[in-house]
Amino acid sequence: xxxxxCILSLILYTLNTLVWFVxxxxxxxxxxxxxxxxxxxxxWLAKECASFWVAGNNLTQNMLSPFKLNxxxxxxxxxxxxxxxxxxxxxxxxxxxxxxxxHRQIPFLNxxxxxxxxxxxxxGLAWWALDFPFMTRTSKSQLKKNPKLxxxxxxxxxxxxxxxxxxxxxxxxFVEGTRYTPQKHQRQNSPFKHLLKPKAGGIAxxxxxxxxQLSKVVNVTIHYPDGIPTFVDFVSGRVKQIDVHVDxxxxxxxxxxxxxxxxxxxVRFQAELNQLWNQKDEQLxxxxx
Numbered sequence: 371x372x373x374x375x376c377i378l379s380l381i382l383y384t385l386n387t388l389v390w391f392v393x394x395x396x397x398x399x400x401x402x403x404x405x406x407x408x409x410x411x412x413x414w415l416a417k418e419c420a421s422f423w424v425a426g427n428n429l430t431q432n433m434l435s436p437f438k439l440n441x442x443x444x445x446x447x448x449x450x451x452x453x454x455x456x457x458x459x460x461x462x463x464x465x466x467x468x469x470x471x472x473h474r475q476i477p478f479l480n481x482x483x484x485x486x487x488x489x490x491x492x493x494g495l496a497w498w499a500l501d502f503p504f505m506t507r508t509s510k511s512q513l514k515k516n517p518k519l520x521x522x523x524x525x526x527x528x529x530x531x532x533x534x535x536x537x538x539x540x541x542x543x544f545v546e547g548t549r550y551t552p553q554k555h556q557r558q559n560s561p562f563k564h565l566l567k568p569k570a571g572g573i574a575x576x577x578x579x580x581x582x583q584l585s586k587v588v589n590v591t592i593h594y595p596d597g598i599p600t601f602v603d604f605v606s607g608r609v610k611q612i613d614v615h616v617d618x619x620x621x622x623x624x625x626x627x628x629x630x631x632x633x634x635x636x637v638r639f640q641a642e643l644n645q646l647w648n649q650k651d652e653q654l655x656x657x658x659x
Contacts, residue, residue: 428470480503531580
């Protein structure tokens with residue numbers, strides 16, 4: 371039965387993606403025309419199509435891989451506002467869970483993606499049409515060889531946020547920068563029990579570019595009682611329960627500043643983020659209990 375569920379789920383996910391990819395990509399092409407009202411209308415239409423795509427995926431889950439979803443704290447949210455969404459990251463399933471929990475609660479979720487994901491068949495072009503920012507990860511060795519690469523991601527973030535100002539959006543950032551594994555946790559010598567160390571730069575740059583426009587910060591904590599699943603586990607119906615806790619936080623003016631050049635602000639921002647991550651760690655401990 372697990373194998374049958376997996377095959378049928380993958381078929382339905384693929385068909386749903388293909389159906390909605392076509393109009394999303396067409397609207398993305400039309401947006402290339404330098405006509406601002408047309409670009410704005412096409413952005414809205416593309417995101418509406420993407421919302422129907424999420425609804426289709428949710429329907430597939432209900433039919434073929436149902437699970438018990440426990441959600442706490444999902445209040446005081448509007449589709450007409452701007453949000454920064456932060457979350458712990460354990461599996462690709464996290465994205466499906468967040469889309470399901472926040473679907474039609476806030477504007478469509480926009481993720482910062484690795485540049486390599488642009489080449490994923492169909493999805494890469496759909497993400498491009500939906501204005502997902504594609505980031506290039508620059509290692510320390512690359513920076514040593516080519517110092518001009520420093521600040522490139524900051525510039526990418528700034529340009530993306532300029533687009534986001536035109537209409538309500540939810541900007542998602544997995545603050546840990548990568549998926550949690552026990553090996554990574556040990557390698558980092560992380561001070562948290564259930565989390566990797568948070569990386570402040572990404573959300574600091576978003577706050578700097580859009581802080582005054584952001585309505586709230588949506589802090590999402592995801593817990594899998596039966597262990598962290600793979601995507602195959604999920605579509606095969608092996609995931610029986612998922613717990614999600616949502617904290618809707620105000621945007622503090624103290625967290626808006628020049629993270630790159632103001633050392634005092636950088637230290638203060640990192641301290642605030644570490645405190646928030648301590649609270650998330652405690653929340654995960656409570657959910658595990």
